[in-house]
Amino acid sequence: xxxxxxxxxxxxxxxxxxxxxxxxxxxxxxxxxxxxxxxxxxxxxxxxxxxxxxxxxxxxxxxxxxxxxxxxxxxxxxxxxxxxxxxxxxxxxxxxxxxxxxxxxxxxxxxxxxxxxxxxxxxxxxxxxxxxxxxxxxxxxxxxxxxxxxxxxxxxxxxxxxxxxxxxxxxxxxxxxxxxxxxxxxxxxxxxxxxxxxxxxxxxxxxxxxxxxxxxxxxxxxxxxxxxxxxxxxxxxxxxxxxxxxxxxxxxxxxxxxxxxxxxxxxxxxxxxxxxxxxxxxxxxxxxxxxxxxxxxxxxxxxxxxxxxxxxxxxxxxxxxxxxxxxxxxxxxxx
Amino acid sequence: xxxxxxxxxxxxxxxxxxxxxxxxxxxxxxxxxxxxxxxxxxxxxxxxxxxxxxxxxxxxxxxxxxxxxxxxxxxxxxxxxxxxxxxxxxxxxxxxxxxxxxxxxxxxxxxxxxxxxxxxxxxxxxxxxxxxxxxxxxxxxxxxxxxxxxxxxxxxxxxxxxxxxxxxxxxxxxxxxxxxxxxxxxxxxxxxxxxxxxxxxxxxxxxxxxxxxxxxxxxxxxxxxxxxxxxxxxxxxxxxxxxxxxxxxxxxxxxxxxxxxxxxxxxxxxxxxxxxxxxxxxxxxxxxxx
Numbered sequence: 001x002x003x004x005x006x007x008x009x010x011x012x013x014x015x016x017x018x019x020x021x022x023x024x025x026x027x028x029x030x031x032x033x034x035x036x037x038x039x040x041x042x043x044x045x046x047x048x049x050x051x052x053x054x055x056x057x058x059x060x061x062x063x064x065x066x067x068x069x070x071x072x073x074x075x076x077x078x079x080x081x082x083x084x085x086x087x088x089x090x091x092x093x094x095x096x097x098x099x100x101x102x103x104x105x106x107x108x109x110x111x112x113x114x115x116x117x118x119x120x121x122x123x124x125x126x127x128x129x130x131x132x133x134x135x136x137x138x139x140x141x142x143x144x145x146x147x148x149x150x151x152x153x154x155x156x157x158x159x160x161x162x163x164x165x166x167x168x169x170x171x172x173x174x175x176x177x178x179x180x181x182x183x184x185x186x187x188x189x190x191x192x193x194x195x196x197x198x199x200x201x202x203x204x205x206x207x208x209x210x211x212x213x214x215x216x217x218x219x220x221x222x223x224x225x226x227x228x229x230x231x232x233x234x235x236x237x238x239x240x241x242x243x244x245x246x247x248x249x250x251x252x253x254x255x256x257x258x259x260x261x262x263x264x265x266x267x268x269x270x271x272x273x274x275x276x277x278x279x280x281x282x283x284x285x286x287x288x289x290x291x292x293x294x295x296x297x298x299x300x301x302x303x304x305x306x307x308x309x310x311x312x313x314x315x316x317x318x319x320x321x322x323x324x325x326x327x328x329x330x331x332x333x334x335x
Numbered sequence: 336x337x338x339x340x341x342x343x344x345x346x347x348x349x350x351x352x353x354x355x356x357x358x359x360x361x362x363x364x365x366x367x368x369x370x371x372x373x374x375x376x377x378x379x380x381x382x383x384x385x386x387x388x389x390x391x392x393x394x395x396x397x398x399x400x401x402x403x404x405x406x407x408x409x410x411x412x413x414x415x416x417x418x419x420x421x422x423x424x425x426x427x428x429x430x431x432x433x434x435x436x437x438x439x440x441x442x443x444x445x446x447x448x449x450x451x452x453x454x455x456x457x458x459x460x461x462x463x464x465x466x467x468x469x470x471x472x473x474x475x476x477x478x479x480x481x482x483x484x485x486x487x488x489x490x491x492x493x494x495x496x497x498x499x500x501x502x503x504x505x506x507x508x509x510x511x512x513x514x515x516x517x518x519x520x521x522x523x524x525x526x527x528x529x530x531x532x533x534x535x536x537x538x539x540x541x542x543x544x545x546x547x548x549x550x551x552x553x554x555x556x557x558x559x560x561x562x563x564x565x566x567x568x569x570x571x572x573x574x575x576x577x578x579x580x581x582x583x584x585x586x587x588x589x590x591x592x593x594x595x596x597x598x599x600x601x602x603x604x605x606x607x608x609x610x611x612x613x614x615x616x617x618x619x620x621x622x623x624x625x
Contacts, residue, residue, distance in 0.1 A: 019463050027479045138355065138611060142604040144555045146562060147596050150578070150585070154593075158586040273468020277559055291471070292563050295478050303478060310471045318466075 009322055013315045020311040021073070025066050028300055073308075079301035081294075088305045091290070096309065097180030098168060099286035102275050105202050106209030107268055113210060114217025115260075121222045140215035145274050149208040149281045156204060164201050166283045173197045205282045209274060213267050220263045224256035231255075258329055265321025269314040356612015359547075362605030370421035378412055381419040381572040385410035393590050407577070407591040408584050416572040417594050423573040424554050424602060427488055431553035432546045434492035439499020440542060444530060446500070447507025457500065464497045470559060477565045484567050487560060491553050499545055503538050510537040540617030544610050551606030558599050574599050 053059050057068055072079065078088035121133045157165035164170065168182045173194035175185050183202070186194040228234060229252055237247045276288030283289070287306055294302035369376065391406040393413075404413040446457040464472070476490040510516060511534070519533045554574075560566040561575025569576065574595040581591035 016463060016466050020466055023463065024475065027475050135355070138608060139604060142551065142607045143600055144558070144603065146559065146578075147600060150582075150592060150596060154585065154589055158589075269466075270468060273470045276468070276470050276474075277562060280563055291474070295474055296564060298478075303475070307467075307471055307475055310468050311466050314466050314468060 005326055006323065009319060013319050016315055017308075017312065018070075020315075021070060021308055022066065024304055024307045024311075025069060026062075028304055029062060069304075078305040081302050082299045083294075083297050084299075084302075088301050091302070092287070092305050092309055094177075094180065095286050095290050098182070098284060099272075099275050099279065099288065101181050101183065101202070102205055102209065102278070102284060102286060103268070103272055105206035106213065106271055106275070107264070109206055109210030110213025110267075110271070111217060111264060114214040115221060117214060117218035118221030118225065118260075121218060122225045125222075125226065137215040137218055140211070141219075143212075145208050145212045146277050146281060148211050149205065149278050152204040152208055153281070163203050164197075165204050168201050168284060169194065169198045170201075205278045205284060208278050208281075209271055212274065213264070213271060216263060216267055217260060221256060221260045224259045225252055228252045228255045258325065261328065262321065262325060265318060265325075268317045268321070272313045272317065273310060353612045353615050355608045356616060359605050359608025359610070359612055362601065363609055366421055366602055366605060367425060369418055370425045373418045373422050377415045377418045379415040381411065381416045382570055383411060383415075392588070404594050405588065405590045407581055407588070409580075413577075413591055413594050416577055417574070417598055419572040420574040420577060420595065420598065421602075423484070423567070423571060424557065424598075426484070427491070427557045427573075428550035428553040428602075428606070430488040431491035431495070431556075432549040434488065435495040435549055436499055436542060436546050438492060439496040440503055440538070442496070443500040443503030444507055444534070444538075447504040448511060448526075448530070448534070450508075454504070457504070461497045461500055464494075467494075469494050469556070473556060473560060474563065474565060477560060482565055482567070484571060487557055487566050488553075490560075491556050494556075495549060495552065498549065499542070502541060502545060506538045506541055507534060510534050513537075540613070544613045544617065547606050547610035547613060551603040551610070554599060554602050554606070558595075 057065055060068075069079075076089055078092065080086065081088050081091060084091065117133075117137070121130065121137075124130055124133065152163075153165045156163040169175075169186070173186070173191070175189040175191060175194055178185050178188055182198040183195065186192075186198050234247055234251055237251050238244075242250070275284075275286065276291065278284065279286045279288035280292055287309060291303060291306035291310075293299075294306065385406070387410065391410075393405045404417065407413055407416070442457050442460075446454040467475075473490045473494045476493055477486060480486040480489060516529070516533050519529055524532065557566060557573060558575030558578060561573055562579050564579065566575055567573050577595035578592055578599075581588065581595070585592055
C-alpha cells in the first residue's frame with residue numbers, strides 16, 4: 001500500500017536525476033575552455049594533443065561522452081579535480097556534511113520562529129498590531145539572506161565581538177572527523193567546550209538562513225489559520241465547550257499544518273541553494289565554497305558533481321516532504 | 336466580520352490600491368528617477384579613483400563638495416557609485432523581468448491552452464528547472480555563457496521564466512473553461528484573436544504582479560552573482576559589485592558596504608510592496624481578507 005504510493009514518486013525523482021545530469025552536462029559543454037590544452041605540458045606536439053584528446057574521449061560524439069560520464073557516476077567515479085588533483089567523489093563527500101548541518105540548523109530556526117510568529121500574528125488578528133506585523137513580515141521577506149549574513153557579522157562579530165564568523169570551529173577545537181557533522185563529532189570526542197564553540201560558529205550563518213524562511217512560514221500559517229477558523233467544524237468545537245486553546249491545538253492547527261508543511265518543503269530546497277552564498281560569506285567549508293572555488297578556476301569535474309549533488313539534495317527534500325504530506329493528509333490516503 | 340459580507344461590493348475595493356502598494360510604487364518611482372538622472376545628480380564620475388583619499392568616512396560638514404557617503408578602498412565616491420548603480424539595477428531588473436515574462440507567459444499560454452502532451456512536456460520542463468536551486472543554476476549558466484551585464488540578464492531570464500510559466504499556466508487553464516471563452520469560440524474567434532481578446536486580458540493582473548516581484552528578485556540575484564565574482568566587469572558600478580569590493584574592509588569602512596546593502600534592500604522592499612499591493616488589489620480571492 002505505502003509502496004504503491006512511494007514507487008511512482010521514486011521513479012519520477014530518478015527520471016529527474018537523469019534529466020538534470022543531461023542538462024548539467026550539456027550546459028558545461030558550452031564552456032569556452034580547453035581541458036586538453038590545460039593538461040598538456042609545454043612543448044607538446046600535435047600528436048600528443050590528439051592522443052590526449054582520445055584519452056579524454058573528446059573525439060567521440062557528445063552523446064557517447066555523456067554516457068561514459070554517466071556510467072562513471074553509477075560506479076561512483078566522479079572524475080578527478082583539475083586543480084586539486086583529487087578524486088571528486090571523496091572531495092564532495094567530505095564537504096556535504098558541513099552543508100547539511102547548516103541547512104538543518106537553518107530549517108530548525110526558520111520553522112520555530114516562523115510558527116511562533118504565525119501564532120502571534122494570529123493571536124493579534126483584528127487589532128492594530130496586525131498591521132504592524134504585516135509591514136514587519138513584508139520587510140523581512142524583502143531582505144535577502146546575504147544582507148542578514150553581513151549585518152550579523154558587522155553587529156555581532158566586528159562590533160560586539162560576541163560571535164565568531166569564520167569557519168565551523170576554532171583551530172584549537174578541531175576534532176577528528178568521524179561523521180563530518182561538527183556538532184556530533186565534538187560530542188563523540190567528549191569535548192563540550194568544542195561543542196559550544198561549534199554551536200557559536202553555527203549561530204550567525206544558520207540565523208541568516210532561518211530568518212529568510214521564518215516570515216514565509218509566518219504568513220502562510222496565519223493565513224491558513226484565518227481560513228480554518230471560520231469553518232463549521234471549528235464553530236462546532238466551540239459549541240461543544242472546548243476552550244479557544246483546545247480549538248486551536250486540536251482543530252485549527254492540525255488543518256493549517258498542511259499548507260505550512262508544503263511551503264517549508266519548497267523553501268527547504270531553496271534554502272539548500274541559499275547556503276551557497278552564506279557559505280562563501282562565512283568561509284564555511286561546505287559544498288557552496290567548493291563549487292564557487294571550482295567556478296572561479298574552471299574546474300569542470302567539480303562543478304558538474306557539485307551541481308548534481310545540489311539537485312539531488314533538492315529532489316530528496318521534495319520526496320521526503322511529498323511522503324510526509326501523504327502520510328499527514330487523510331484525504332490523500334484513500335486513493 | 337460576517338464571512339457572507341465578503342463579496343458584496345468587490346468593485347469598490349478593487350479600485351483601491353492598498354497603502355503598502357502606494358508606498359512601494361512611490362519608492363520604485365523615486366529610485367527610477369535617481370537612475371534616470373544619474374549623470375546630472377551624481378557628485379562625481381563613478382569610476383574616478385583618488386588613491387590619496389581611500390576609505391574616507393561619510394562627511395557632512397559645512398557646504399562645498401564632500402564625499403557624502405565616504406569613499407571605498409580605491410578612493411571612489413560611494414554616493415556616486417550608488418547613484419550610477421541604480422541604473423544598472425534598473426537595467427537588470429527591467430531586462431530580466433521583461434525577458435522572463437515573455438518566455439514564461441508564452442510557454443504558460445501554450446501549455447494552458449493546448450493541454451495534453453504539450454502541457455505535460457512543458458510542465459515536466461518546469462519541474463526539471465525547479466530541481467535546481469536558483470543560485471546554482473544561474474551560476475552554472477554564467478559559467479557556460481561567460482560574465483557580463485547582458486549575460487547576467489540572460490541567466491536570470493533562463494532561471495526565472497518558470498515562475499511566470501507555472502502560475503500563468505494554471506490561470507489560463509481556469510480561464511479556458513469560462514463561458515465567455517466558449518462563447519467567443521462559438522462566435523468564430525480564431526485562436527490568436529481569442530488569446531488576445533479573451534484569455535490574455537484575464538492574466539494581465541497576475542502578470543503585472545509577477546513582473547513587479549521578479550524585478551525585486553533580479554536586483555537580488557545580480558547582487559548574489561557579483562558577490563561570487565560572476566557578474567559584471569569590475570568597472571561597472573553595480574551594487575553587488577560594490578558589496579563584493581567593500582567586503583575586505585568591512586570593519587574599517589562599514590559605510591562602503593552598508594550603502595549598497597541599504598540600496599538593494601530599499602529597492603527589493605519597494606518592488607515587493609508594489610507587487611503585494613497589486614496582488615491584493617487584483618486577486619479576487621484575497622479581496623475580503625487583505
